Amino acid sequence: MSDVEKAPNRFQRLYRGLTTIDFVGRRRIWFTLSIVIIVIGIGSLSIRGFNLGIDFKGGDSWEVLAPHTSISKMTTAVERAGLTLPTVEKLGSDTYEVTADLNNLSTTNQTIVTNNVVNAMAKVADVNPIQVSTSSVGPTWGSQITDRALEALIIFFIAVVGYISIRFEPKMALAAFIAMVHDLLVTIGVYSLFGLQITPDTVIAILTILGYSLYDTVVVFDRVRDNTGGILKSGDITYGEMVNLSMNQTLARSINTSLVAILPVFSVLVVGAYILGATTLQSYGLALFVGLLSGAYSSIFIASPLLAVMKEREPRFRDLAARVASRSDHRILSPSSAALLGAEGSVRGTGATTTRTPRTSTYVTPRARKQKRR
């Protein structure tokens, strides 16, 4: 019994699932933070609106790889070719993109101007005209994409809420749903706030984020369900405390998962879009990056505390909380007691001081996890 060990540092605690962050208790802080971000985003949205790409407004764009030219040269060339007020941008290291709207011209004139611009850009870039990429979008294309995306979104929400309600329980479905709406609002807000361009790819990326955010939440809820299986019987810990414990136990996993999800997306953004200049990757990467951050945050700081709040209102868990509070030996969770709680799955009266109870004496039934299996 010579295990007077050094107090583990933060990383070791995280690594062993021994952290004691009070996620549920400090929920007001997290909720306020999210509400502030969302309100700022919506405020910006109502004032500035979105920066919609040509796919939504309709319009035309041309792209060419041109290492030895400048924006001003390109602008002069395309204006001479017949564009009024074109937008000329440099993407990545040497790709130039020209944007203008030709939809008010007749079909014949659109073709003529498009060809003129292609030839002019090819000349500036000193390449064959077939090296110029073009994109022409009619005014109704964007609404089709948006309609489809909204349709997909609504069906997805219904399917997901249904699935979680059946597999887990309706309150978890509701909490997960709110977390998804949170991510949606945050991402939209960030896009409006920073004036980032919305393309159909952004819409796809947002749908993916919602899937991912949910994926993350499901993993945490899976643990919460495991852990809360027997708490009514034992009467040692409230639902909220158990959620908090579950969160701390899965914190290492949540952080790792978010990191391994964000690293590739970060690489898409930095390597793919900015260094190598693939614009499609940029619009995907940006939305995914913002959304994954928000998704990781909402699984931990929104979905789970929300679940705890909702469950604590149920009479049986309110009674449990009252019972737990009345017990004299109820203490606040410490790292070591948290470890034991997590390890045993069922809880004895472990106070802050009674560290490392010999496990032989604390063998209670393992987690009650099989009863709800389908």
Add this chain to the structure above:
Amino acid sequence: MAPKVGSRRSLVVSLFLTIAIAFGALGTTLALGWGPKLGLDLAGGLSVVYKPATHASKADMQEVVTILNNRVNGLGVSGAEVNLQGKNVVVSVPGVKNARAVLAAVGQTAQLLFRPVLCETTAPSAKAKAVSTVPACASSYALTAANLNVNTSTGEPTNNIALDPAYTNIKSTLPANDKPSAMVILPGLGTSDRYVLGPAQLTGKSVKSAVAQQDQVGAWVVNYTLTGAGSPLWDKVAEENFHAELAIELDGVVQSAPLIQPSQASFTSFDGQGEISGSFTESSAKNLALAMEFGSLPVRLEALNTVTVSPTLGHSSLVAGLGAGLVGLALVLLYTILYYRALGLVIVLGLGVTAALLWAIISALGHTAFAPSFDLAGVTGLIVSIGITVDSYIVYFERLKDEARAGRSVRSSVDRGFKSAWRTVLAADTVSLLAAVLLYIIAVGDVRGFAFFLGLSTLMDVAITWYFTRPIVILLGRRSSDSTSAISMAAGLTPGVVHE
């Protein structure tokens, strides 16, 4: 039912079979020289999304697909795809060098109509206005057989009928009003004069095929063959317009307005084929032949979205996508090895197996017409799925640490840990798959590729977790009986935490 974890023998078989299948499949596709079917944003090419301008039935749209397919194939480009997505028709021609030349030919979205020429008129004046109903031609300007009085020995009209000035202040008929049943004023190809035309008497459906050829004196002509049903219709129309002009209208432009049998004294049946001669150049003859053969669409199409990607830009996107993917993968692997040490190597091997299997499947699918082509959106889908794949390992390893903290031996931890991790992985992957399937069904365009590859790698994740991760970790766990082994070190079983 809790999943059975399995005997040692079945675990070993499962593990080696998975590795053998993955790398065997990869080797086979590489040996066959198969590669993924690259989308146009990676290979360069052309994509157009058309929507019907007016209401069109499902059968109409199917016919549009067939005709557009013929047109694209008639141009001799390979790998072209025309398919229906919802109510839209999507034409994609990846890998084509000169995308805009193809676009010009496919982009003729017109319907081909045969209309009698009533009279000719001048170009519209600056003050010209649109009218709802086109007035009739004055009888002195009408291009009737009687007025023209064709001389059968020269094949030319005796009388030169002047242009009817009454239409100078009337605009040409707008595309939206260019209905087959209406009288219209339309411009002619290569002339500033306009034609006043009667209601269509025949559509391009009656034309079976048309070719541009040179006749005996080397002049370009268009020879056409009519369909079985079209032949009597054509004869009827031709007889009605005998010695008068019949206009061939494509997309609101009169391509040609030939006189019917000007060298013959009386009408004779065409017997299902005919020849259009006149002042054709090689290209104008070929264009007319193409328009006559493939021009007849049951509904007018509007281009919603037209994209051409140059091969260079496509190639640089491919490099960017793959580069980003590899860097991302390397970062993830580095992180997992730093964090999980020996267990990190299991992730490396597992991702190797997954990648080999995925590449083999994507390459094999590239050889069928079934799968969407592998485009930039698909690359992104795969990159995103790296996170989901690695997460399954993380869920399992974190469970392993939990079990170890509960004081269980490594041996029983790997079994129990897998059981609970497996349920979590299944629940989470179901959600991810749900998203992918819904997106694939509902979405249009690029989104489908993204959803397809995301869904594919999610399914792969479930399979790999069961057939690879489970056996390898359990086997490793059973081998290590002491807490100093690699796996227990990695699982966070440092002495002191489990010691009593």
